[in-house]
Amino acid sequence: MKETLFTAAGEALPTLPWPDYPRPQLQRASFLNLNGRWQFAVSPSDELPDRYNQDILVPFCPESVLSGIGKHFPEGSRLFYHRSFSLPAKFNRGKILLHVDGADQQVDCFLNGQFLGGHTGGYDAATFDITAAVLPGENQLVLRTRDDLRGRVLPCGKQVEKPGGMWYTPVSGLWQTVWLESVPKRYIKRLDFACDLEKAILDVGDESLFGTVTVADPSGNFTVPLEKGRAVLRPPQPRLWSPESPFLYSILILAGEDQVESYFALRTLEIKQIGKYKRLCLNGKPYFFHGVLDQGYWSDGIFTPASPAAYEEDIRAMKALGFNTLRKHIKVEPPLFYYACDCLGMAVFQDMVSNGDYSFLRDTVLPNLGFRTRRSDKTIHPDPVTRAAFLAGMEATVTTLKNHPCIVYWTIFNEGWGQFDSSAVYKKLRALDHSRFIDSTSGWFICGETDVDSRHIYFGPWKLKVGKKPLVLTEFGGICLPVKGHLQCPGRSYGYGACKTPEALETAVLTLYEQRVLPLVEQGLCAAIYTQLSDVEEELNGLLTADRKVCKLAAAPMAAMAKRLTEACR
Numbered sequence: 001m002k003e004t005l006f007t008a009a010g011e012a013l014p015t016l017p018w019p020d021y022p023r024p025q026l027q028r029a030s031f032l033n034l035n036g037r038w039q040f041a042v043s044p045s046d047e048l049p050d051r052y053n054q055d056i057l058v059p060f061c062p063e064s065v066l067s068g069i070g071k072h073f074p075e076g077s078r079l080f081y082h083r084s085f086s087l088p089a090k091f092n093r094g095k096i097l098l099h100v101d102g103a104d105q106q107v108d109c110f111l112n113g114q115f116l117g118g119h120t121g122g123y124d125a126a127t128f129d130i131t132a133a134v135l136p137g138e139n140q141l142v143l144r145t146r147d148d149l150r151g152r153v154l155p156c157g158k159q160v161e162k163p164g165g166m167w168y169t170p171v172s173g174l175w176q177t178v179w180l181e182s183v184p185k186r187y188i189k190r191l192d193f194a195c196d197l198e199k200a201i202l203d204v205g206d207e208s209l210f211g212t213v214t215v216a217d218p219s220g221n222f223t224v225p226l227e228k229g230r231a232v233l234r235p236p237q238p239r240l241w242s243p244e245s246p247f248l249y250s251i252l253i254l255a256g257e258d259q260v261e262s263y264f265a266l267r268t269l270e271i272k273q274i275g276k277y278k279r280l281c282l283n284g285k286p287y288f289f290h291g292v293l294d295q296g297y298w299s300d301g302i303f304t305p306a307s308p309a310a311y312e313e314d315i316r317a318m319k320a321l322g323f324n325t326l327r328k329h330i331k332v333e334p335p336l337f338y339y340a341c342d343c344l345g346m347a348v349f350q351d352m353v354s355n356g357d358y359s360f361l362r363d364t365v366l367p368n369l370g371f372r373t374r375r376s377d378k379t380i381h382p383d384p385v386t387r388a389a390f391l392a393g394m395e396a397t398v399t400t401l402k403n404h405p406c407i408v409y410w411t412i413f414n415e416g417w418g419q420f421d422s423s424a425v426y427k428k429l430r431a432l433d434h435s436r437f438i439d440s441t442s443g444w445f446i447c448g449e450t451d452v453d454s455r456h457i458y459f460g461p462w463k464l465k466v467g468k469k470p471l472v473l474t475e476f477g478g479i480c481l482p483v484k485g486h487l488q489c490p491g492r493s494y495g496y497g498a499c500k501t502p503e504a505l506e507t508a509v510l511t512l513y514e515q516r517v518l519p520l521v522e523q524g525l526c527a528a529i530y531t532q533l534s535d536v537e538e539e540l541n542g543l544l545t546a547d548r549k550v551c552k553l554a555a556a557p558m559a560a561m562a563k564r565l566t567e568a569c570r
Contacts, residue, residue, distance in 0.1 A: 094185035102176030241265035246345030265405035277524030291325025322562025356418030423448030466524035
C-alpha cells in the first residue's frame with residue numbers, strides 16, 4: 001500500500017496528479033499522461049542504476065512534500081526516474097513524441113535501453129521522438145536528470161543551496177507533466193499568432209501545410225483556408241481581450257492528417273502620448289497595470305502546486321482584491337498557468353529567469369541607498385558561456401509563451417543580477433517579439449534601450465518623476481504580517497516593514513497607495529507592482545499565506561482603491 005500524500009490544504013492527492021492536458025494552445029486528441037508514481041534512484045554517476053530503492057510522485061520535485069521524498073540531494077547528483085508504459089490503441093499514427101515539460105536543469109531520455117537524446121534548460125520543455133525505440137506491449141522509460149547550482153551558469157532564479165530571506169529552497173529533477181502523443185509524419189510543430197484589433201494572422205511555420213481553420217465566433221462559426229502554412233482569421237464583429245473582458249476565440253485546424261485545437265485573442269499594446277505623459281495603452285486606451293509580484297512558490301509543492309486549479313485560485317484571489325496584473329518573478333510557469341490568466345483575465349509581466357553573478361552589496365544595498373546609475377553594462381558579467389545560457393533561456397521563454405494574450409510585458413534583467421549589454425539584449429528580444437512592452441532593467445541600472453523607466457522602492461524617499469519614457473513602479477511595499485499556524489519557517493521573518501494585525505496591515509497598505517501611488521498615477525505612473533502575492537518560506541510579505549488558506553486583506557477596500565487607480569489613469 002502506497003502512502004497517501006496530502007496537500008497543504010489537507011486534501012488527499014489523487015493517484016494521477018495533474019491529469020489536465022498540459023498544452024492548451026496546441027492540443028491533439030492523442031494524449032497519454034505519465035504523471036504518477038515512478039521508481040526513483042540517486043547516484044553521483046551517469047551510469048543507469050541496477051535498482052531503484054525509492055518511489056517519487058511526478059510532477060513534484062524531490063525537495064517537495066508532495067513528491068514523497070522531501071529532500072534535496074547534493075549538487076550535481078544524477079536523479080533517475082523509471083516507469084513502464086504501453087501505448088494506447090489509438091496511437092497508430094506516424095510518430096510518437098515524449099514531452100518532458102519541465103526538468104531542472106538537464107534531462108536525458110532512455111527508452112528500452114536506447115539513449116534518445118538530452119535537453120538543457122530547467123524552465124522549458126524537452127521533446128523526444130521515441131518512434132524508433134517503441135516496442136509492442138510494455139516499454140521501459142528512464143529519465144536521467146542533473147541539477148547543479150554551483151557556478152550559476154544556467155538560469156536558476158531564486159534557488160540557492162542555503163535558502164533564507166529572499167532566496168528559496170532549490171528544486172531539481174522533474175517538476176512538470178511528462179506525457180506522450182502521436183502525430184502524423186508531417187505535423188504542426190508550432191503556432192504563431194500576430195493579432196491586432198480586427199484580425200489574427202496564423203503561421204504554423206511550415207509552407208508545405210494546407211488545410212482549413214474553423215473559428216468559433218459568437219455570431220456564427222466560420223472557416224478560412226490554411227495555405228502555405230498561413231491563414232487570416234477575421235471575425236465579423238471583433239471582440240477584444242482585456243482583464244475586464246477576457247474573450248478568447250477557439251479554433252480547430254485541419255492540416256493534412258493533423259488536427260489540433262487552439263485559441264487566440266485580439267488585443268494591442270502601444271505607448272502613446274496622452275496629455276502630458278507617455279502612457280502604456282491596451283487596445284488603444286491608457287491602462288493602469290495594478291499588480292502584485294508573483295514568485296510562483298507553494299508550501300507543499302515548491303515549484304508545482306498540488307493541482308492546476310491552484311493557479312485559478314490565486315488569480316481569483318488577486319482579482320477579488322482589485323488587481324489586474326501579476327508580475328511573474330524570475331520564474332517561468334507551466335502553460336496551464338498562462339492559460340488560466342488568458343481565460344480569467346489577468347495581465348502578466350513576465351520576467352526572464354536570471355543567472356550569473358549576484359552581489360548583495362552591488363545589486364541591492366547600494367542601489368537602495370541611491371547609487372542606481374551605471375555608465376555602461378557592455379563589459380559587466382563578461383563570461384560568454386553564462387551570457388549564452390541566459391540568451392538561450394530568454395529565446396525559449398519568448399518562443400514558448402508569446403501566443404498568450406495575457407502576457408503584456410517582458411522583463412529582461414532584474415536589479416542588475418546577471419545584467420550585460422542590455423541594449424543588445426533588448427534588440428534580440430525585440431526581434432523575437434515586436435508586440436509587447438520590454439523592460440530591459442527592472443529597478444535600476446538603466447544603461448541603454450528600454451521601453452519604460454522601471455523603478456523599485458522599498459526604502460527611503462519616493463523620488464519619482466515622469467520623463468521621456470512611461471514610468472512604471474515594478475516593485476514596492478513588501479510589508480510583513482505573520483499569521484500564526486500558517487508559517488513555513490516559524491521564528492524567522494523577512495520583508496520590508498512589519499505589522500502585527502490585519503487591521504494594521506490594511507491601514508499600511510491603503511496609506512501607501514493613497515499617499516504615494518495614487519498621486520503618481522495622476523502624474524503619469526503607468527503600473528505599480530506590490531510585493532507580493534503570497535508568503536514564501538521566510539518571506540512573510542504576501543497578501544496570502546504560503547498555504548493559501550488565509551488572505552490578509554479585506555477585498556472591499558482594496559477593490560475600491562483599484563477603482564480609483566484606474567480612474568486616475570484615464
